[in-house]
Amino acid sequence: MMRVIWLISGLNRRMMKILLALALIAYIAVAPLREKIRDLEQSLSQKYPPVKFLSEKDRKRILITGGAGFVGSHLTDKLMMDGHEVTVVDNFFTGRKRNVEHWIGHENFELINHDVVEPLYIEVDQIYHLASPASPPNYMYNPIKTLKTNTIGTLNMLGLAKRVGARLLLASTSEVYGDPEEHPQNEEYWGHVNPIGPRACYDEGKRVAETMCYAYMKQEGVEVRVARIFNTFGSRMHMNDGRVVSNFILQALQGEPLTVYGTGSQTRAFQYVSDLVNGLVLLMNSNISSPVNLGNPEEHTILEFARLIKSLVVSRSQIQFLPEAQDDPQRRRPDIRKAKMMLGWEPVVPLEEGLNKTIHYFSRELEHQANNQYIPKPKAARMKKGRPRHN
Numbered sequence: 205m206m207r208v209i210w211l212i213s214g215l216n217r218r219m220m221k222i223l224l225a226l227a228l229i230a231y232i233a234v235a236p237l238r239e240k241i242r243d244l245e246q247s248l249s250q251k252y253p254p255v256k257f258l259s260e261k262d263r264k265r266i267l268i269t270g271g272a273g274f275v276g277s278h279l280t281d282k283l284m285m286d287g288h289e290v291t292v293v294d295n296f297f298t299g300r301k302r303n304v305e306h307w308i309g310h311e312n313f314e315l316i317n318h319d320v321v322e323p324l325y326i327e328v329d330q331i332y333h334l335a336s337p338a339s340p341p342n343y344m345y346n347p348i349k350t351l352k353t354n355t356i357g358t359l360n361m362l363g364l365a366k367r368v369g370a371r372l373l374l375a376s377t378s379e380v381y382g383d384p385e386e387h388p389q390n391e392e393y394w395g396h397v398n399p400i401g402p403r404a405c406y407d408e409g410k411r412v413a414e415t416m417c418y419a420y421m422k423q424e425g426v427e428v429r430v431a432r433i434f435n436t437f438g439s440r441m442h443m444n445d446g447r448v449v450s451n452f453i454l455q456a457l458q459g460e461p462l463t464v465y466g467t468g469s470q471t472r473a474f475q476y477v478s479d480l481v482n483g484l485v486l487l488m489n490s491n492i493s494s495p496v497n498l499g500n501p502e503e504h505t506i507l508e509f510a511r512l513i514k515s516l517v518v519s520r521s522q523i524q525f526l527p528e529a530q531d532d533p534q535r536r537r538p539d540i541r542k543a544k545m546m547l548g549w550e551p552v553v554p555l556e557e558g559l560n561k562t563i564h565y566f567s568r569e570l571e572h573q574a575n576n577q578y579i580p581k582p583k584a585a586r587m588k589k590g591r592p593r594h595n
C-alpha cells in the first residue's frame with residue numbers, strides 16, 4: 205500500500221515539474237504577444253484627441269443629428285473635447301463616417317446610422333438638430349426628402365425632447381429671410397421667400413421647423429434654441445458640396461474656370477466653421493429662446509470673392525460667368541448685434557485665414573483622391589436660361 209502511495213506521489217512530483225516547465229515555456233512564448241497587446245492598448249488610448257474630464261454633474265448626454273456632416277462633425281469635436289458624451293445620428297446622405305472616425309471606439313462617443321424621418325428613442329440632455337442637406341444642389345436634389353427631413357425629422361426630434369425633457373437647438377438658416385428686402389437682416393425680419401420656387405423645400409422647410417419649435421415650446425414647455433446660420437465654410441465640406449467656397453477653391457486648385465453664377469454682383473458674408481460652432485454651444489447653454497443670427501457680417505460680392513480665392517491659391521484659372529441661379533438671394537449679411545449683446549459672441553477668424561486653412565484642406569483632399577480615383581466635379585445650381593461667357 206505504502207509503495208503504491210509512494211509511486212503515485214512520485215508520479216505527481218514529476219507531473220508537477222513537467223507542468224511547471226510547460227507553464228514557463230508558455231509564459232516566455234507569449235511575452236512578445238503580451239507586449240504587442242500592451243502597445244496596442246496604449247496606441248488605442250492615445251489615438252483620440254485630448255478630452256477634458258467632466259464630473260458626472262457637468263457631463264451632458266448630447267445628441268447631434270447630422271453629426272457626421274460638415275458643421276456637425278466640428279461640433280462633435282468641440283463637445284467631445286469638452287468632455288461630454290456625444291451620440292451622432294446621421295443617415296450619411298451628405299455626412300461621412302470619415303468626418304468622425306477619429307472618435308470611433310471612444311467611451312464617450314456613439315455613432316448611429318439613422319434617418320431622423322424615423323422616430324428615435326434615446327436618453328439625452330441636449331439635442332443639436334442639424335440633420336438636413338444644406339447646399340442648394342444637395343437640398344434641391346430630392347426636394348421631397350429635404351421637406352420630410354425638416355418637417356417630420358424636426359417633429360421627431362421635438363417629440364424626443366419632450367419625452368426625455370431635453371433642450372433642443374435647431375440649426376435654422378439665413379434662408380428663412382429668402383431674397384431679403386431688408387439689409388442687413390436682423391431677427392425681426394419676416395423674410396421674402398418664394399413658397400413654390402426651387403429653394404422652397406429648404407427655405408420653407410426650415411421656416412416650418414422654426415414654427416414647430418415654438419409650438420412645442422408654448423404647448424408642451426420644451427426648451428428650444430434657434431440659430432439662424434449664415435454662409436459657413438471650412439474643412440470637411442464635401443468636394444461635391446456645390447457651395448461657392450468649395451467650388452471656387454477646387455476650381456482654382458485644378459486650374460479650371462471659376463464658375464460665377466449671374467454677374468457676380470450678389471453678395472454674401474462668410475464665417476469660418478469654428479466661429480459658428482462656438483456660437484452654437486454658447487446659444488445652447490444660454491437662456492435665449494428666440495432666434496439668433498450666427499454669421500460673419502463682412503460682406504463681399506461673389507465676383508470679389510472669386511478674385512480673392514484666385515489670388516490666395518495663386519491660380520491662373522479664368523472666371524467664367526454662367527446664367528444666374530433661380531431665386532438666388534441678391535444681398536445677404538447678418539445683423540449680429542443680438543448675438544454680440546446676449547451671448548458675448550462674434551466671429552474671430554479673419555476671412556483670409558479661414559480661406560487659407562480651407563485651401564490647405566482641399567489640396568490635401570485632392571492629393572488623397574489622386575491616383576485614378578474619381579474626383580467629383582462641383583455641382584451646379586439650378587440655372588435660369590442663358591449662355592455662359594468667360595472673363
Ligand SMILES: O=C(O)[C@H]1O[C@H](OP(=O)(O)OP(=O)(O)OC[C@H]2O[C@@H](n3ccc(=O)[nH]c3=O)[C@H](O)[C@@H]2O)[C@H](O)[C@@H](O)[C@@H]1O
Pocket residue numbers: 338339340377378379406433434435436437446447448449451452463464465466470472506529532533585
Ligand atoms: O453656405 C451656407 O452656409 C449657406 O449656403 C447656401 O446658401 P447660398 O448662399 O446660396 O450658398 P452658395 O451655394 O454657396 O452660393 C452663394 C452665392 O455664390 C453663387 N455661386 C455658387 C456656386 C458657384 O459655383 N458659383 C456661384 O457664383 C450663388 O449663386 C450664390 O449667389 C444654403 O442654402 C444655406 O443653407 C447655407 O446656410
